[in-house]
Amino acid sequence: MAALPQPQIRIPATYMRGGTSKGVFFRLDDLPERCRVPGEARDRLFLRVIGSPDPYGKHTDGMGGATSSTSKAVILSKSTRPGHHVDYLYGQVAIDSAFVDWSGNCGNLSTAAGAFALHAGLVDPADIPENGVCAVRIWQANIGKTIIAHVPVANGAVQETGDFELDGVTFPAAEIVLEFVDPADDGDEAGALFPTGNLVDEIEVPEALVPGGRLKATLINSGIPTIFVNAADLGYRGTELQAAINEDAAALARFEVLRAIGAQRMGLIKDLGDAARRQHTPKIAFVAPPVDYVASSGRTVQASDIDLLVRALSMGKLHHAMMGTAAVAIGTAAAIPGTLVNLAAGGGERGSLRFGHPSGTLRVGAEATLTAGRWSVTKAIMSRSARVLMDGWVCVPGDSF
Incomplete structure (x- = not known):
């Protein structure tokens, strides 16, 4: 029985x-x-x-x-x-x-x-x-x-x-104000703020994915390991909403390949195939200078109200707003002159900024210092509910x- x-x-x-x-x-x-x-x-x-x-x-x-x-x-x-x-x-x-x-x-x-x-x-x-x-x-x-x-x-x-x-x-x-204390590690290479030691890397990628086979990227570990690339290098404006990416199977596949390549460069995986078992990290995001755009709510976000545009993918899909940990990475990278995030925001030193995402805007702040040629971040702050x-x-x- x-x-x-x-x-x-x-x-x-x-x-x-x-x-x-x-x-x-x-x-x-x-x-x-x-x-x-x-x-x-x-x-x-x-x-x-x-x-x-x-x-x-x-x-x-x-x-x-x-x-x-x-x-x-x-x-x-x-x-x-x-x-x-x-x-x-x-x-x-x-x-x-x-x-x-x-x-x-x-x-x-x-x-x-x-x-x-x-x-x-x-x-x-x-x-x-x-x-x-x-x-x-x-x-x-x-x-x-x-x-x-x-x-x-x-x-x-x-x-x-x-x-x-x-x-x-x-x-x-x-x-509720969140304070992320010392959000980047100072330990091994894979856990360092900049795992490769560079503010910007030029990564070799398949030419079928990026013309010329090379892609500039800022690889940073603050809040969560994140790969930042320029929207224009991928043929985007940075104003895209979810449908523009998530309904394009070829685009999602391209982002996943680029994410795997970045993860390997950051020391997070040994082989590209390992990325499939590490879907949550690292994140991949693309940035662009501010322009007017219409958010998913139908509200127009004015370029004058933001410092830059950011779109980020999570678990293989474009996020409807912004992951909190990725916002920490954005705030940290923006505070360090020379990163792709900082350059998209206009360069210079920045203690805080407001960026545009698919649902609207978000303000984040970070405290970064340069000591003996090495960048560190003491904290990042943002408000949520x-x-x-x-x-x-x-x-x-x-x-x-």
């Missing part, structure tokens, strides 16, 4: 928006025991929660939204690291393959991580003001970095509503992990 299917189990979870992303948040202690440690069981659980792999690309049978911005899972726990409140671990769940990428952070969900830490009771009540701002010190476990989320508090609880507007998010909410969308339990079949 065939065994009866196992019933569904219920796991405490919170569905949250953070910045222009959203994901399913868990307390580490609430996960099934075998999923509290890295490994196959945890990956299979997250895949089933999100609804991947989904050959239909819809995530109908899961909590995911079938985009890189909405196919995410987060684990938080009290931190044992001195000077930190919580440890934050982020998983980027692939849509059409059975794969969870743990290689990087999500800057947008870092916002929600700060708010969730308070919601979930992971911050010592003595550190939470009755009214004011709580500086939640987060250890980002994927990349080993400190993030400080300045979360507004009213009557001892997270203040979620407010009038802060973020392009790419429909409704206003309370502003977050709120709980649903709180309760997520249900998955008991035999799915």
